[in-house]
Amino acid sequence: AQSVTQLGSHVSVSEGALVLLRCNYSSSVPPYLFWYVQYPNQGLQLLLKYTTGATLVKGINGFEAEFKKSETSFHLTKPSAHMSDAAEYFCAVSDPGNQGGKLIFGQGTELSVKP
């Protein structure tokens, strides 16, 4: 069975500081990995995804993530936080061979950005 663990339910950074949101997964097969962002009272929006190929993937709004198979991790980073980055972030995993494309989500990390 697949699972996702996000380390830290709340992360607070200062504007301009590095953002690092941690995600570890468990999967018996090479997974597809995703990061979604949710702004208050809205649905989820895809930030970036890893399926195959280059392990460093770039997404929208300056975010990127690196797939590290040996560490079973897919941490999300952004060099310089902006006030508009304050939101909840979800890491998710899917099994490429699973009919239905079902996602397993982590519990989410709420990012606060201080001025």
Place this chain on the structure above:
Amino acid sequence: NAGVTQTPKFRILKIGQSMTLQCTQDMNHNYMYWYRQDPGMGLKLIYYSVGAGITDKGEVPNGYNVSRSTTEDFPLRLELAAPSQTSVYFCASTHYNEQFFGPGTRLTVL
């Protein structure tokens, strides 16, 4: 394209009442999903569908039913509402590994 739309946005139900949450997508996606989101729990899959006429249970299906008579529509039915079903419900559809989410329905059962 409107994407994935959900109605209503908000609803308060009394215990034992029933209701249907509507979900429509205009992207001609075959795969559709219903999730519930509870604080600190992430999103849990309730039901999903891989095409019209085909539905299957997700992780937390108890107390819910779905149907998929067309590609566009995937309604979620609550027959006997319970306080444990107080949550935010999201519908989604998939294209090339990316799930597109609706804006959500916030449901309170009192």
